[in-house]
Amino acid sequence: MDTAAMNDKIEILPFSDQLAPHFESINAQWINAMFILEDIDKQVLQQPRKYIIDKGGKIWFAKHSTLGIVGACALLNKGDGNFELTKMGVLETVRGLKVGEVLLRYVIQEAIKMQVSCLFLLTNAKCEAAIHLYEKNGFIHDNEIMQNYGKSYERCNVAMRFVA
Numbered sequence: 001m002d003t004a005a006m007n008d009k010i011e012i013l014p015f016s017d018q019l020a021p022h023f024e025s026i027n028a029q030w031i032n033a034m035f036i037l038e039d040i041d042k043q044v045l046q047q048p049r050k051y052i053i054d055k056g057g058k059i060w061f062a063k064h065s066t067l068g069i070v071g072a073c074a075l076l077n078k079g080d081g082n083f084e085l086t087k088m089g090v091l092e093t094v095r096g097l098k099v100g101e102v103l104l105r106y107v108i109q110e111a112i113k114m115q116v117s118c119l120f121l122l123t124n125a126k127c128e129a130a131i132h133l134y135e136k137n138g139f140i141h142d143n144e145i146m147q148n149y150g151k152s153y154e155r156c157n158v159a160m161r162f163v164a
Contacts, residue, residue: 009066010099012106015048015059022069023048023059023087030089034126035155044076044087052076057083058110062090062103070094071103075110081117084149085162088121088130100130104137108162119162120145124155131158138164 013019024045031037037045044051052059055077062071073088085107090099111119121139123130139160146159 009064010070010102011063011065012103013061013063013069015053015061017049019061019069020048022061023072023074026069026072026091027087027089029092033092035124038154040153044074048074058114059087060103060107060110062099064094064099067094071099073103073107075107075114075116075119078149081115083111083114083116083119084152085111085119085121101133101137104133108137111162120149121160122149122152122156123158123160125158127158131160134160138162 015023027041027045028037031041048059052074057075057077059072059074061069062073064070071088071090071094074086076084076086078084085104088100088104088107090103108119120142121134122145123134125131139162142159142161145161146156150156150159
């Protein structure tokens with residue numbers, strides 16, 4: 001399937017309890033492929049309503065018209081207008097088809113609408129494709145974010161802040 005055709009068939013859906021299992025399965029797939037699920041991952045993925053939604057965060061899903069739910073991304077409310085873009089993943093079967101970019105751009109626009117004062121993310125240097133995507137869409141590497149939030153995950157060695 002070519003990329004243009006794929007993007008035309010992507011719909012972004014807000015969180016619902018019925019979609020919550022996709023949040024866990026999509027993210028567990030990529031985390032387990034590259035790292036190990038940390039306790040914080042397990043908590044958030046198994047109970048997204050408790051750990052994200054009920055704390056003022058948001059979760060969105062990318063739905064393909066024929067393939068179903070193929071991606072997910074969350075904004076985690078860290079207080080004082082600071083939000084972490086987190087748990088962004090797409091199914092392995094659709095990687096390279098720009099689903100992540102469609103989802104990322106949507107989430108950035110939603111964060112802007114929410115008037116988030118600081119949008120940041122935490123990742124690992126092994127996630128080269130994701131880092132390139134973030135850089136391409138307005139994120140820069142940020143030492144202050146690393147100092148303030150980097151200890152959230154053992155695997156974190158890259159912190160980025162949205163500036164564009």
